[in-house]
Amino acid sequence: MRWTLKPSSDINTTxxxxxxxxxxYPIAALxxxxxxxxxxxxxxxxxxxxxxxxDPFLMKDMDKAVGRIExxxxxxxxxxxxxxxxxxxxxxxxxxxxxxESKSTQISTYIPDRFEEGYGISYKGIDxxxxxxxxxxxxxxxxxxxxxxxxYAKDKGLDFIICDHHLPGExxxxxxxxxxxxxxxxxxxxxxxxxxxxxFKLIQALGQKHGETIEDLIPYLDLVATAIGADIVPVxxxxxxxxxxxxxxxxxxxxxxxxxxxxxxxxxxxxxxDVVFVIAPRINAAGRMKxxxxxxxxxxxxxxxxxxxxxxxxxxxxTTRRTLDQDITKEALxxxxxxxxxxxxxxxxxxxxxxxxxxxxxxxxxxxxxxxPTLVFTKSGDFLAASARSVRGFxxxxxxxxxxxxxxxxxxxxxxxGLTIKEENYELFKQAFEKEVSQSIPSHLTTPEVLIDLxxxxxxxxxxFYRILKQFAPxxxxxxSPVFMTSAVMDSGYGKCVGQEDKHLKLSxxxxxxxxxxxxxxxxxxxxxxxxxxTPFKIAYSIDENEWNGRVSLQLKxxxxxx
Numbered sequence: 001m002r003w004t005l006k007p008s009s010d011i012n013t014t015x016x017x018x019x020x021x022x023x024x025y026p027i028a029a030l031x032x033x034x035x036x037x038x039x040x041x042x043x044x045x046x047x048x049x050x051x052x053x054x055d056p057f058l059m060k061d062m063d064k065a066v067g068r069i070e071x072x073x074x075x076x077x078x079x080x081x082x083x084x085x086x087x088x089x090x091x092x093x094x095x096x097x098x099x100x101e102s103k104s105t106q107i108s109t110y111i112p113d114r115f116e117e118g119y120g121i122s123y124k125g126i127d128x129x130x131x132x133x134x135x136x137x138x139x140x141x142x143x144x145x146x147x148x149x150x151x152y153a154k155d156k157g158l159d160f161i162i163c164d165h166h167l168p169g170e171x172x173x174x175x176x177x178x179x180x181x182x183x184x185x186x187x188x189x190x191x192x193x194x195x196x197x198x199x200f201k202l203i204q205a206l207g208q209k210h211g212e213t214i215e216d217l218i219p220y221l222d223l224v225a226t227a228i229g230a231d232i233v234p235v236x237x238x239x240x241x242x243x244x245x246x247x248x249x250x251x252x253x254x255x256x257x258x259x260x261x262x263x264x265x266x267x268x269x270x271x272x273x274d275v276v277f278v279i280a281p282r283i284n285a286a287g288r289m290k291x292x293x294x295x296x297x298x299x300x301x302x303x304x305x306x307x308x309x310x311x312x313x314x315x316x317x318x319t320t321r322r323t324l325d326q327d328i329t330k331e332a333l334x335x336x337x338x339x340x341x342x343x344x345x346x347x348x349x350x351x352x353x354x355x356x357x358x359x360x361x362x363x364x365x366x367x368x369x370x371x372x373p374t375l376v377f378t379k380s381g382d383f384l385a386a387s388a389r390s391v392r393g394f395x396x397x398x399x400x401x402x403x404x405x406x407x408x409x410x411x412x413x414x415x416x417x418g419l420t421i422k423e424e425n426y427e428l429f430k431q432a433f434e435k436e437v438s439q440s441i442p443s444h445l446t447t448p449e450v451l452i453d454l455x456x457x458x459x460x461x462x463x464x465f466y467r468i469l470k471q472f473a474p475x476x477x478x479x480x481s482p483v484f485m486t487s488a489v490m491d492s493g494y495g496k497c498v499g500q501e502d503k504h505l506k507l508s509x510x511x512x513x514x515x516x517x518x519x520x521x522x523x524x525x526x527x528x529x530x531x532x533x534x535t536p537f538k539i540a541y542s543i544d545e546n547e548w549n550g551r552v553s554l555q556l557k558x559x560x561x562x563x
Contacts, residue, residue, distance in 0.1 A: 004450070070206075079107050086141075092140035095196060096138060099220065111293050121142055141194075160176060167413075230276060235272070260307040285317040297310055350426060362387075390415045393442075393449075456484045458512075497525040504524065506519070507519050520558065539556065541558045541559055
């Protein structure tokens with residue numbers, strides 16, 4: 001791995017902040033790196049306040065959206081809450097539907113089928129609304145590019161309100177209102193909301209009309225925090241406020257659906273990391289293996305017993321998903337070995353039998369072995385469908401644009417995309433994609449990178465330091481959990497390989513006769529030779545707590561070791 005040390009913060013600014021806050025220099029340095037240079041900014045960072053959320057009516061079309069919904073509620077119109085099948089979509093639908101159900105009995109939900117309808121607004125979904133006499137569709141986490149479909153609905157007398165956070169195209173759909181902070185004509189101060197975040201701003205605006213305060217809406221924030229974590233949006237600004245208070249709800253008063261999902265987690269306090277790696281995959285598993293409706297039903301359930309039954313069903317979906325993605329990953333790795341494409345700049349694999357719901361996960365897993373832009377194809381109706389994943393720093397969406405001559409349709413962003421092609425174009429597309437990437441990817445991007453915040457001494461790592469470090473949470477893009485490096489450390493002499501096939505490395509280190517600290521290096525078992533015989537080495541790591549026999553101690557989670 002290549003290690004990249006972030007630029008050091010200004011020394012004088014850091015010293016001044018450290019003195020103002022009464023913290024050690026490394027803590028102040030981490031804050032300055034994040035653009036926090038004053039006592040007041042630090043206070044806002046460490047204690048995010050709901051009162052600092054922006055006025056929702058600053059968002060373009062918010063007044064139109066609220067006006068149309070108020071009209072629908074007053075006239076007892078039928079409202080269909082429509083959203084995507086992933087975590088952001090299903091949490092958005094649960095949030096909006098639950099809120100509107102407190103005002104009306106004419107609310108229903110719709111999640112498109114991943115396999116039959118694909119992503120976003122579908123003609124089938126619109127026809128369903130027309131057949132069941134709905135007057136208004138509120139689309140969440142999708143729709144900002146659905147020009148033709150929204151027009152099709154409008155021509156038949158069906159109104160649309162769109163709440164999206166994806167980048168719009170040149171034209172905006174002809175809907176009653178299009179709420180999207182990324183619209184070029186939208187002056188909303190914060191552009192990085194997820195779909196559920198945009199949905200929350202809409203219920204915040206509706207709440208203001210109904211005399212509700214922001215405190216009245218706190219119970220919905222567990223859904224918003226889950227979407228923020230799962231959708232990998234920047235955890236800054238409004239997202240930090242919403243995630244911070246949402247995690248508090250998950251820990252103090254979770255809705256029955258979350259309660260059922262997390263009851264087996266043996267942790268006193270859950271973090272956004274637990275949301276991302278425990279809650280989100282289970283919610284996603286419903287849409288991947290069966291249907292997103294299962295996730296919405298769980299998230300809307302008020303009865304804990306019913307929620308536990310629904311959670312068990314979703315747990316089965318997740319177990320099946322895990323088995324499938326492991327099996328398909330093995331098959332894909334075997335295919336790569338058979339194709340003998342080790343000198344390629346890309347990984348492109350295909351099997352008609354692979355499950356469409358897990359190919360995105362498989363693409364991410366393949367990058368762990370072959371660190372390069374990756375596409376995994378499967379059969380989907382008359383076409384081949386693929387999920388694309390990229391490596392840090394390389395825009396796979398742009399690369400696909402250059403191969404559009406062989407693509408029927410595609411969408412996504414810099415690091416993840418989906419596409420469909422005709423089967424007869426598979427080899428031509430594969431060659432074009434390899435050519436495009438090989439000519440445009442800088443060589444250093446084909447090596448995994450560890451981004452390091454600061455260099456520390458072992459003596460800097462104290463319980464007090466870690467207590468403050470934990471308050472940097474919730475972590476996510478633009479506020480990642482800090483990674484440190486320490487040089488010239490030595491193993492105590494008892495370092496060893498542990499785990500199945502000795503994959504992991506367990507050791508205890510010191511630096512210049514400092515007290516020792518325990519380390520665990522998952523997947524670093526092959527580095528045992530580097531640490532042997534009291535030879536100095538350097539480490540890149542994050543700091544964590546380890547609980548053993550009721551005793552809690554600090555440990556370092558190693559990301560890499562170098563001589």
